[in-house]
Amino acid sequence: MPQTLLHATQISHHFDLELYRNVELKLESSRSAAILGRSGSGKSTLLHHFSTFLKPSQGRVILLDREIYTLKDAQIEKLRRYELGIIFQFHYLFKGMSAMENIEVATMLAGEEIDEALLEKLEISEVMGQKISELSGGQQQRVSIARVLSKKPKVIFADEPTGNLDKETANLVMDVLLDYIHINEAGLLLVTHDEEMAKRCDESYRLEEQRLERIV
Numbered sequence: 001m002p003q004t005l006l007h008a009t010q011i012s013h014h015f016d017l018e019l020y021r022n023v024e025l026k027l028e029s030s031r032s033a034a035i036l037g038r039s040g041s042g043k044s045t046l047l048h049h050f051s052t053f054l055k056p057s058q059g060r061v062i063l064l065d066r067e068i069y070t071l072k073d074a075q076i077e078k079l080r081r082y083e084l085g086i087i088f089q090f091h092y093l094f095k096g097m098s099a100m101e102n103i104e105v106a107t108m109l110a111g112e113e114i115d116e117a118l119l120e121k122l123e124i125s126e127v128m129g130q131k132i133s134e135l136s137g138g139q140q141q142r143v144s145i146a147r148v149l150s151k152k153p154k155v156i157f158a159d160e161p162t163g164n165l166d167k168e169t170a171n172l173v174m175d176v177l178l179d180y181i182h183i184n185e186a187g188l189l190l191v192t193h194d195e196e197m198a199k200r201c202d203e204s205y206r207l208e209e210q211r212l213e214r215i216v
């Protein structure tokens with residue numbers, strides 16, 4: 001039985017200007033969805049609403065059966081630590097630590113083990129001993145993806161996870177993310193500018209003229 005992981009209803013938001021209104025989105029287990037849209041249309045902001053980081057001006061976000069903006073800080077903290085995998089547009093790795101140490105911090109906090117096969121699949125096993133500052137942008141991106149998946153999250157929010165990658169590596173990252181959600185009955189919500197990556201997802205949306213439209 002598929003489980004509804006995320007259900008957002010009637011989401012509207014404005015900073016100075018209105019970004020979007022009446023956004024609806026549902027994500028079920030073992031499913032992937034992509035959000036496309038021009039730079040500045042509000043894709044990252046939407047992802048922040050869905051992933052507990054920013055309360056929308058209006059609307060409700062139900063994540064794993066919890067209405068997140070009514071929860072206490074400690075409950076949000078727990079949700080983030082154990083259930084959510086958030087791959088930010090700009091990766092937040094500890095620069096002075098090695099790739100392996102970065103992954104260890106996340107797995108320890110979540111009470112999980114490091115998955116060596118995952119590092120192999122992402123083609124970063126060889127660089128695990130190196131400091132983050134010595135890695136290429138694309139290697140850092142893959143380390144941050146490995147770090148997130150090592151936590152074994154139920155819902156993955158990924159903001160341009162393949163942004164810095166060549167096509168072959170981008171496809172490899174998509175393979176890893178899609179395999180992960182199928183094996184773990186998790187869900188993936190992806191923001192991307194890359195139509196080809198969006199096509200690999202089960203569903204696609206476009207954020208345009210302040211509306212989120214389902215296109216596939």
Ligand SMILES: Nc1ncnc2c1ncn2[C@@H]1O[C@H](COP(=O)(O)OP(=O)(O)OP(=O)(O)O)[C@@H](O)[C@H]1O
Binds near residue numbers: 015039044045
């Ligand atoms: N904290 C904030 N305070 C005020 N305005 C903000 C804030 N965060 C984002 N914005 C504005 O909201 C708009 C949408 O930003 P957002 O980062 O969501 O766009 P995006 O679709 O992710 O763009 P990109 O494709 O370039 O990443 C932008 O005009 C941005 O300047």
Ligand SMILES: [Mg+2]
Binds near residue numbers: 043044
């Ligand atoms: Mg963005």
